[in-house]
Amino acid sequence: MAVNNTNMVSLFGQSLHQLQELCQEEGFPKYTAKQICDWIYHKRVNDINAMTNLSLKTRARLNEMACVGRNTPVDCQTSCDGTKKYLFAIRRQKEGKETTDYIESVFIPDGERATLCVSCQMGCRMGCRFCVTGKQGFKGSLSSGEILNQIFSIPESEQLTNIVFMGMGEPLDNYEAIKQTLEVLTAEWGLGWSPRRLTVSTVGITPVLKRLLDECQCHIAVSLHNAFPDQRASMMPMQKKYPLHEVIELLKKYNWYGQRRISFEYIMFEGINDDLGHAAELARLLHGLNCRVNLIRFHASPEVPYRSSGERTMTTFRDYLDHQGITCTIRASRGEDIMAACGLLAGKLKG
Ligand code: SF4
Numbered sequence: 001m002a003v004n005n006t007n008m009v010s011l012f013g014q015s016l017h018q019l020q021e022l023c024q025e026e027g028f029p030k031y032t033a034k035q036i037c038d039w040i041y042h043k044r045v046n047d048i049n050a051m052t053n054l055s056l057k058t059r060a061r062l063n064e065m066a067c068v069g070r071n072t073p074v075d076c077q078t079s080c081d082g083t084k085k086y087l088f089a090i091r092r093q094k095e096g097k098e099t100t101d102y103i104e105s106v107f108i109p110d111g112e113r114a115t116l117c118v119s120c121q122m123g124c125r126m127g128c129r130f131c132v133t134g135k136q137g138f139k140g141s142l143s144s145g146e147i148l149n150q151i152f153s154i155p156e157s158e159q160l161t162n163i164v165f166m167g168m169g170e171p172l173d174n175y176e177a178i179k180q181t182l183e184v185l186t187a188e189w190g191l192g193w194s195p196r197r198l199t200v201s202t203v204g205i206t207p208v209l210k211r212l213l214d215e216c217q218c219h220i221a222v223s224l225h226n227a228f229p230d231q232r233a234s235m236m237p238m239q240k241k242y243p244l245h246e247v248i249e250l251l252k253k254y255n256w257y258g259q260r261r262i263s264f265e266y267i268m269f270e271g272i273n274d275d276l277g278h279a280a281e282l283a284r285l286l287h288g289l290n291c292r293v294n295l296i297r298f299h300a301s302p303e304v305p306y307r308s309s310g311e312r313t314m315t316t317f318r319d320y321l322d323h324q325g326i327t328c329t330i331r332a333s334r335g336e337d338i339m340a341a342c343g344l345l346a347g348k349l350k351g
Pocket of ligand 1: 124125126127128131132133134135167168169170203
């Protein structure tokens, strides 16, 4: 059970089962856990006193030992294309002192779709060479409440149609919190969303990916970026521990038709991974897998010595893959003026 800085239990982010255990420990009526879920996830209240169908005695006891635990963003930058980057403060007690770190979420409106890209860790342990977050090191993982808070506490929360776990951190390096977040988002006592509205991204931590495939029905996006093992290892150190071909073999064991969507993210770096030799190796690797490839322009950052491939190179790469029977799209660049690239977040954390 997540406990916040004041040693209060945070109700937000808890599963129905966890709340049932808490209610049982406190001697509350059995149905109280479901009522709390209704208040925090359906009615979206952030105050125990607002839970008016709980007895005064139950509310008084809850107020002594718990809080809902939602927090609004501390800052927001808006791009000229309508993309918004929200900054959330994450407070922790370390050696008796309160520390504050910041994480980002990116809201991307696009016609009838409204997607939020959420963070799951403060920093990241994966160390991808092209990523500002990876360069900042790792400061800790977020709880399910802190991940869900990003979804529930932005002004556009009720407009959201899709969530992508592609912000700061590697979701499968924080699997229990991600799994619980997915449960809250899809359970009838939570938001009741279809898992098809949720996409979890990963560099490909094979044993945990297998658990995700077995336990959740959400879409999967693998950060691929280079199909040649040695070159990928020089960009993404985790390739050495979890080789891409093992990730692909695992994915091929699952039947994707009519089920979840599997996609591969491929950021295009000028002169690094963008020639037709790379496209041919990628096509060879993905042969036989029902999937799509998203080509992504690199958002340049002063901290990273890479440049994006040009328009013509990307189009040629896409056409080659299309010709090989692989569905491939060039993802529209969003929020470049506020450095909002999902998976490449952070950059200028304040505080
Ligand atoms: Fe971590 Fe993603 Fe950045 Fe790699 S790209 S270091 S997995 S946040």
